[in-house]
Amino acid sequence: MKLYNSYSQKTEEFVPLEENKVKMYVCGPTVYDSAHLGHARCYITWDVLYRYLKFKGYEVTYCRNVTDVDDKILSKSQKEGKTPDEVARFYYQAFSKSMESLNNLKPDIEPFATKTLGEMIAINKQLIEKGHAYAVDGDVYFRVKSFDKYGQLSKQPLEALESGARVEESDLKENPMDFALWKHDEKFGYKSPWGVGRPGWHIECSAMSRKYLGNTIDIHAGGADLIFPHHENEIAQSECANGQQFVKYWMHNGFVTINKEKMSKSLGNFLTIDKILENYDANAIRFFILTNHYRMPVEFSDEALTAATAGVKRLYTAINEARKTAKIDENLNLNTCEEYQEFVEAMDEDLNTSKTLAVLFDLANKTNKEQNSRNLTLIYKISEVLGFNFDKVKICEEELKEKIDVIAKKLSADFKNMNEILSFRKTARDEKNWDLADKIRIVFDEAGITLKDTKDGTTWEIK
RNA sequence: GGAGGCAUGGCCAAGUGGUAAGGCAGGAGCCUGCAAAGCUCUUAUCCCCAGUUCAAAUCUGGGUGCCUCCUCCA
Known part of the structure; x- marks a missing residue:
């Protein structure tokens, strides 16, 4: 199986660190607001990877964090007169519900940042000891110049970053590029060796990844907007603290765009998952996402969702009709079926889901012509690996x-x-x-x- | 300014050297009382220019257009 590694910018053969085991970490949501279509794309993409790896027989440990300590959560809590914890809990539940509606499998581990503070502090200590970080007035900063690989993931030359210097100015930093590992905060902070404070954004992923998956993991995935600075900083922290490679394969999904622009909170041009689910079903959203390769941008439009709905209906109808006369055969040897081989071949090429949909349509056509157990089983099983839910929707x-x-x-x-x-x-x-x-x-x-x-x-x- | 990416039929989208998957929409036919569903058939030379090659959507160079990142962001 081949996967595109953002770090090398090449499609590489996937070889897990430990035979037959895969440790994957996906950057999860900051729970301060409703999830939108961009999140749907991200988590559907990695859900498909997770399902596929499992289907291939790997023993996968999928870890997806929840960021429940963050400036935005604080400001939201103040605006709504709630505690930060209440805000986080509310949006975490909403997020989980959205994920479930989309038929995304639950990760094996879903750690919360606030429950991993000890590990974060430990990393900070290590970094300070090794000279990669320094504490000033209750803050802790990472010394970017101390890590010569800095910028390799985002392909940013250090000088460019320095001169770009849109980073926050601070008298406390040795260098404007240095980033916070810990921030002094009397009001909402937690105890630490450097006084009461909060963790920096990037440190949590280094901590949770290490705690639950180990020093080096196979796959670390997330939206392409996380490449810089988030993932770049994670690499710096983890590799400096652990003294070994952090991630073997970095994977990033492209954005959902609307009017050719990235859909995002800051632009305010987003549609929440729940809102879209009022008009389209989850299978249609998934279909819409999977028609495009995961690294390409995908343009949202009602026409696209309508087309996806029609496509899904065609698949559903084929399965549903076939089920009236045929049964799903759990013992069918998929490997002997050419359609299955085509499916695997497509997925093995860096998750060419677009091609796998063509396989499904080919099977729909065959199923409509001949409603036998083989055809039904194939179309059903492949749909399942892609995360579609074609089980008969029971109307109450x-x-x-x-x-x-x-x-x-x-x-x-x-x-x-x-x-x-x-x-x-x-x-x-x-x-x-x-x-x-x-x-x-x-x-x-x-x-x-x-x-x-x-x-x-x-x-x-x-x- | 620096870094990365994209440009394929009406729309969406696969395809990295040998003469263009698939879906949606449209058209014709079959089926049907009529519909619906289904089945069959049907619409492209791949942004522009130059080059490499027996052969390019696919490689090289140059354009043009669009997007993303460099600040919180999936």
């Missing part, structure tokens, strides 16, 4: 009852259930009363249910 009883009531009312009749209406319509059709049959179908349509007349009778489905 009450909802269906409501719809039936609406339909009955419109038809001025007293139908109790679906069968009564359908047999009523069947009678109309048998009598070739097409006007009535069509009218009933229109009423169903208005209620959000599609009626399909097939050779074997009429079927219905929620739109």
Whole structure:
């Protein structure tokens, strides 16, 4: 399997540190606001990687942190008159719910920054001892000049960074490029050898990664906007503290754009996941994300989501229809199937999900032509590895009852259930009363249910 | 100013040397009482210019346009 490594800027053969085991760390959210489509893209992408690695038989440990100590959480808490902890907890729950709605698997470990303070302090101490960091007036800064590999991930020449110097000016720093590992904060801080304070943003990932996965890990992933300074700084901290390589494969996903611009909080041009889920289903969002290669930008539009919805529906229909006559065969040897091989080949090429969708459509076509167990199993299993959820969406009883009531009312009749209406319509059709049959179908349509007349009778489905 | 990336049919998008996957939308046909779904068929020479090569969307050079990072950001 080949993966693109941002560090080397090359697509490399993936060889885990320990045979058959993968340690992956993904930069998680700062929980101060609702997650938006950009987050959806990021976490869907890495969810697919996680699923695929597991599917390939690796024993994967997926760690995704939660940043629950941060300036934005503090300002939000002050604005809302809540404690920072309340704010963090609220948005963490909202985030988890969004992830679940998107059908993202839960990471194996989801550590909180505030629960890893001891480890952060330990790293700071090590860095100070080794001369890579210094404490001033309750702050601790990383001495960038002490790490000669600094800038290698982001390919930023040091001089360029220095002259760019949009970094915060501070009299306390030896060099404007130095970044905070610990910040003095009497009000919201935690105890430390340097006084009461809060951790810098970057140190938490170094700490959590080391604590839960070890000094060197296989994969570290996140949005491309984290390359600098976040990941660059993580490398500096971790490698200086541990004296060994921090990450073997750095992976970064591209942005979601809207009107060709990056969707982001600061630009205010974002759509929250929950908002989008009001109009489109989770499979459609995933499909939309997976049509593009994960490193490319993906432009949001209603047209794109609508197209994705149509594509998903085609796959769903094929599976759903096939399930009526065929069964999923857990014992099918996937390796002997050429479609499966195509799928693996595509995924092995740095997660070419776009190609895997073509495999799915090919299978949908085959399944529609021949609804056998083999075709059904293949399309279902591959969909599952990509994280689609094509299990029959069960409409709840009450909802269906409501719809039936609406339909009955419109038809001025007293139908109790679906069968009564359908047999009523069947009678109309048998009598070739097409006007009535069509009218009933229109009423169903208005209620959000599609009626399909097939050779074997009429079927219905929620739109 | 420095660093990185992108440009493929109406829209989205694969494809890194041998003559363009797939989806959506559109068109034609089959099926159907009509629809829906499905099936079949159907629309490109790859931003521009120059070069390398028997052969380039794919390599090189030069343009043009767009995006991202260098500040919090997935």
